[in-house]
Amino acid sequence: GNSVTQMEGPVTLSEEAFLTINCTYTATGYPSLFWYVQYPGEGLQLLLKATKADDKGSNKGFEATYRKETTSFHLEKGSVQVSDSAVYFCALRTNAGGTSYGKLTFGQGTILTVHP
């Protein structure tokens, strides 16, 4: 079956530090990959996505590249801010029909705390 593994947290950084959150996956076929962010007490917001190998998703200074050869989709940001403190979820979706329609498989989430 499909699975997503994220680096364990929590991750604690100082403002302006470089961020990497590792994400690897196991899936059949050619999945689409996503990063979602969840701020305290809120729902998930889509941060970025990539739908095919070598695609780079980017948004708000965050980037992730779909690496098929290493089955990875690591999230990076060059300079984090206090406002980036949140939980980050990596997810995949296999674009198959039938019972797999639109189903997202999530990693366990990584808590990021950024200090001033």
Add this chain to the structure above:
Amino acid sequence: DGGITQSPKYLFRKEGQNVTLSCEQNLNHDAMYWYRQDPGQGLRLIYYSQIVNDFQKGDIAEGYSVSREKKESFPLTVTSAQKNPTAFYLCASSGSTSTDTQYFGPGTRLTVL
């Protein structure tokens, strides 16, 4: 503004009672989903619906029920059969194709007393 609303934000229930969580969307999306989130875990799919009057079980459907009588609404009932119902519940929706992104509501935190 288009979006997904969930109500209430916080819900308390006594053991043995059924409770219904509301989810409404005005994005004109065909597909809707319910997820459960527990501390330190990713989201797990409870039920999903691709079109009105049709829905499918997800990975953890036992103790839950849903209905989809209108395109805009997908309420979730947590029944007394659910052994451990205290959790954060998230509703999502997406367009009609399997390549559409899922968008999430703000969630409902259910606590069983």
